[in-house]
Amino acid sequence: MSTILMEENEEPASPTARMMQVPGFDICIYAIMGYVTLIDLDLFKSDLGQTLVKHPRFSSLLVAKDKKGGKYSWKQTIVDIEKHVFAPDLDPNMESPDKFVENFISRLSREKLDPTKPVWEMHVLNVKPSYANSTVIFKIDHSIGDGVSLISFILACAKKTSNPESEPAMPSKKPKIKIDRDKINNNIGLLMTMKKLFSSVWIIFLVFYYTLIDLVVFLATILFFKDTKTPIKGAKEVENSPKRFVHRIVDLDDVKLVKNAMNADPLDHIGRSKATMDRKKLSLQPNCVFMILKLIIKLFGTKVAAKITSRIFYSTTVAVSNVMGPQKDIVLYGHPLSYIAPTVSGFPQLCQKANYYEELVPNPHQLCDELQNSLLNLKETVKKKGLSIKPL
Template sequence: MTVDEEEPASPGARLMQTPGFGICIYAIMGYMTIIDIDLFKNELVQTLVKHPRFSSLLIEKDKRLGKYSWKRTKVDIEKHVFAPELDPDMESPDEFVEKFVSALSRQTLDPTKPLWEIHILNVKTSDANSTAVFKIDHSIGDGVSLISLVLACAAMRRSSNNPGVEYLPVMPSKKQKTNIGILVVMKRLFLSFWTGFLIIYYTLIDLIMVLATMLFLKDTKTPIKGERGVENSPKRFVHRIFDLDDVKLVKNAMHVSVNDVLMGVTEAGLSHYLNTRYGATTEKHTENGGEIIKKSNNTLPKDLRIRAGISFNLRPSPSVKDLIEVMDEKRELMGMWGNLVGIVLVPLTIALEDEPLAYIRRAKSTMDRKKLSLAPHCIYVLLKLLINFFGTKAAVLAAKNVSYKTTVGFSNVVGPKEETNLFGHPLSYISPTASGFPLALVINYQSYGNKLVIAVAADEKLIPNPHQICDDLHNSLQVFKEAVIKKGLVQDASYLC
């Protein structure tokens, strides 16, 4: 696409531009060294800026229907990269970075230039020697696509510095199993019929629940449940870095997926966090003329309805090699980019379990059912039809009605298996989050090398202590780890793969 050419924006991109639904993605990237600003800018020009979406304006074509198109433009890197002068010996640099990102989320991106910017903070925190905060309008792409682009930028520069050598980051891959035999064929035939029935059944159930939620069914009012207008309230962004090997240990011992473990961690962590919040109110009564204050270890109300909206990627993420070819102008995007994400509602059981591993077993059962449901695909198609026939405002109204009546947002994005060099500097961690969402709490998990980063975005008024959520999530993982070792489900900590 040349500077004069235009390309219609996808339905997802149009949705993100609707007033009141302006969602921005933040990639908080910690680096192992102080960032050389000139080198950083030069690397951006040689990689990220070459991507069509990062060098295009989003032009409004039809305000009533919310139609937009992408138009290539020349990028002035000085208008996209900002590096404020900071005191390297400041007190509480971690708190400074948190407040900086929170303040950044209150500012809108300039529509007269491509919808992204980067803020370089050369100050040492507890997890890195410097931090780069990427702010990207969600209309540019979803989280999975953006992670693929980050890896492509890293591989592209390594290859250019070593001509003739191709560097592609190693991504986790699924193991392929091969079975041969007539009994296996018969078993698969039977399972295919049964699976087909379950797919139809679970899809109908999920669609009915989404429709009911849109109309009347809402979660219980709790200290983490937002109300209408929560997308406009100030957010605080915090993160915590786990050891990914701990997650893998529990995964292998329980014969579940990493996602199952993280759902169990989320359910357990929120149960303990809410128990603490409800426990802040003590029960008082009088006995024999004196006042007695009673406290219970379990202060959770019964029958809490709390659901998480989980993002499902509906297509394979663009390969690193394909994106390198796009930035080298050897091929077009051809539909491999954009927002192609479906949402599924997952119930969370908020309770203090005597058996810690019950959280994981329940998470696996729930996620196995959700994997069979085609509801995310159906919801995406329905939103697309709403946008095409009634405009983006109708689609936003439907999406917000569902979000307002649920409690938590959840995502898990898989990163590279090895640490990498990005924009000329060694990367320590990636902490993804977002603003503008109609929820009071969003939890994102991001793997990177042997690390797992949990990023929490929380409403400052409803959730004044988001670090406590991180603590409870981390503690829950440690309890799971101790439980599988104590039960003898894993004999040796080297049982990791």
């Protein structure tokens, strides 16, 4: 039995982690990891024991100090890797390995994590689905962290394929070009100072304005704003229904062909998205909401906070998430990684990434097939009409 002894220590749980302990507010993150090779279980566990389980969050229990008051803390414990890493005995030559992996993840999403041990587990599937030679399903309770922090930590456990001694780099901002102010004469320097002062005042105004607008919209969403009722909008308690994780891969050349025929520029959409993100960055709404959440938990408890948060989720139809991964090929837990696809379950929205609720979409494969076929039909139409000429 492989065990890691941890120093006993306690740390108060965050307001979000406390809120997620409310019954019915079970949210889990899934990282579906495809590997280039079959998994050597002993090597996988050994590397896991030297990296992941040394992190306090993955070696701690969430214990209740005052369950009625919603007070929890992280308490370090003994980690038995054998109770967290599971490798069922499978036929490597089975028919439809893709369907098997999909059904396995669907069944896994219906099971709750055992709270008597650190709330994470891994399932090693040594079968060969499309685009990989083996699959590892990493299931994590959302109270451990969000998608960005978890992916960042997973990458910190990885090594570059080209250089096993170095860690992969995450995308970073380009450094700003520094201006040599000594070369600027006094007149231009005064003009730039006035311009900078005006810009600072304008940005402060925008911060207050956007924060106020976003807080009003946030409050309205809690009280009465909601998406139009449609067949794909989740009803109450839909988050507890079985989930189905499906995916399709399309050729970007086909997308480019249709884009050229329509004389469309994807950068227009990217520009609008960037403008929206830039505006959101000026808003202090997330900070204000976090402080309000802490106040509600302190005054009324975690159940009230969870109910208010659920109202926001029930008011929307679709959730979109984007977590950036590594830029280069990496080795993770002793094996070269082919892809990593994070998703989440427990929200009442129709889909996150490729996560569909069976109650809303009884046949998600048909939905994906129709989306894929619609692109192929557009491609054939473009070719028949002779529109597949690249624009100047």
